Amino acid sequence: MLRFLLVAFMFLISSGFISLVQSVCIRGCDLALASYYIQPGNDIYSVSKYINTSVNNILKYNLNTIHNVYSIQKYVRINVPFRCDCINGDFFGHVFKYDHRIGDTYEKIAEVSYANLTTRDWIQMFNIYDGSQIPDDAIINVTVNCSCGDPSVSKDYGLFLTYPLRAGENLDSVSSAANLSSGLIRSYNPDVNFSQGSGLVYIPWRG
Ligand SMILES: *[C@@H]1O[C@H](CO)[C@@H](O)[C@H](O)[C@H]1NC(C)=O
Ligand SMILES: *[C@@H]1O[C@H](CO)[C@@H](O)[C@H](O)[C@H]1NC(C)=O
Numbered sequence: 231m232l233r234f235l236l237v238a239f240m241f242l243i244s245s246g247f248i249s250l251v252q253s254v255c256i257r258g259c260d261l262a263l264a265s266y267y268i269q270p271g272n273d274i275y276s277v278s279k280y281i282n283t284s285v286n287n288i289l290k291y292n293l294n295t296i297h298n299v300y301s302i303q304k305y306v307r308i309n310v311p312f313r314c315d316c317i318n319g320d321f322f323g324h325v326f327k328y329d330h331r332i333g334d335t336y337e338k339i340a341e342v343s344y345a346n347l348t349t350r351d352w353i354q355m356f357n358i359y360d361g362s363q364i365p366d367d368a369i370i371n372v373t374v375n376c377s378c379g380d381p382s383v384s385k386d387y388g389l390f391l392t393y394p395l396r397a398g399e400n401l402d403s404v405s406s407a408a409n410l411s412s413g414l415i416r417s418y419n420p421d422v423n424f425s426q427g428s429g430l431v432y433i434p435w436r437g
């Protein structure tokens with residue numbers, strides 16, 4: 231039995247299923263987009279603060295969606311630019327700084343302020359404070375995942391939208407909203423159930 235496990239382990243290592251020291255990424259990319267679903271309580275100013283960019287910079291990526299910055303539509307997605315870093319050699323993401331306010335929980339920060347671009351657990355992972363004991367004046371690390379592309383899929387796309395799935399969506403609705411083929415979107419998200427109503431997918435975007 232032990233011998234079998236050892237052989238199996240050696241096989242997994244040699245075939246690349248397990249890599250002991252290899253890092254996933256070396257560097258990030260200057261630009262990624264976050265798909266931010268606007269709900270009551272959030273406007274373009276609060277979004278620009280959370281995602282750490284200027285209102286003008288947001289407008290550049292939403293020429294067809296935002297017509298009036300003073301009263302932007304609710305219940306629409308806007309694209310918000312951010313830098314996609316290689317974090318600890320492990321994964322692509324960006325760590326935003328969020329000023330904690332009384333009454334905030336990691337869950338609320340993830341679901342409301344960051345529109346499900348991250349999760350409670352993923353925020354907790356990068357903060358020393360336990361979720362039940364966040365000091366009032368804390369600065370919280372909010373990590374949002376991103377993608378810089380995958381040369382093994384296609385070299386044509388280098389800009390990616392981090393897209394939190396919402397209830398009621400499916401692969402067809404997501405691809406027609408992006409005006410891309412479902413095959414292309416699937417190829418970047420091979421294992422995702424697009425109808426699951428939550429979780430992130432990465433959508434190639436034209437620069
Ligand atoms: C926020 O943006 C500024 C200017 O681009 C940059 O210098 C700073 O590092 C950013 N901070 C975070 C937490 O992303
Ligand atoms: C985030 O997810 C929660 C739980 O699924 C949902 O109630 C909420 O409306 C979502 N928020 C946004 C901005 O999509």
Ligand SMILES: *[C@@H]1O[C@H](CO)[C@@H](O)[C@H](O)[C@H]1NC(C)=O
Nearest residue numbers: 321347348349352375429430
């Ligand atoms: C971000 O990516 C890491 C590494 O792939 C993954 O473990 C984590 O669950 C992701 N976080 C979210 C909120 O999708």
Ligand SMILES: *[C@@H]1O[C@H](CO)[C@@H](O)[C@H](O)[C@H]1NC(C)=O
Nearest residue numbers: 356357358359368369370371
């Ligand atoms: C945020 O991340 C930085 C860098 O990893 C770490 O030094 C700091 O303690 C973190 N902040 C919190 C509140 O955990």
Ligand SMILES: *[C@@H]1O[C@H](CO)[C@@H](O)[C@H](O)[C@H]1NC(C)=O
Nearest residue numbers: 294406407408409410411436
């Ligand atoms: C969708 O993409 C096709 C070809 O890629 C293009 O001809 C068409 O104008 C696009 N439609 C929209 C609404 O962007």
Ligand SMILES: *[C@@H]1O[C@H](CO)[C@@H](O)[C@H](O)[C@H]1NC(C)=O
Nearest residue numbers: 398422423424425426427428
């Ligand atoms: C995908 O998720 C939906 C909603 O949770 C579920 O009804 C469906 O069975 C799932 N599809 C697959 C192939 O797992």
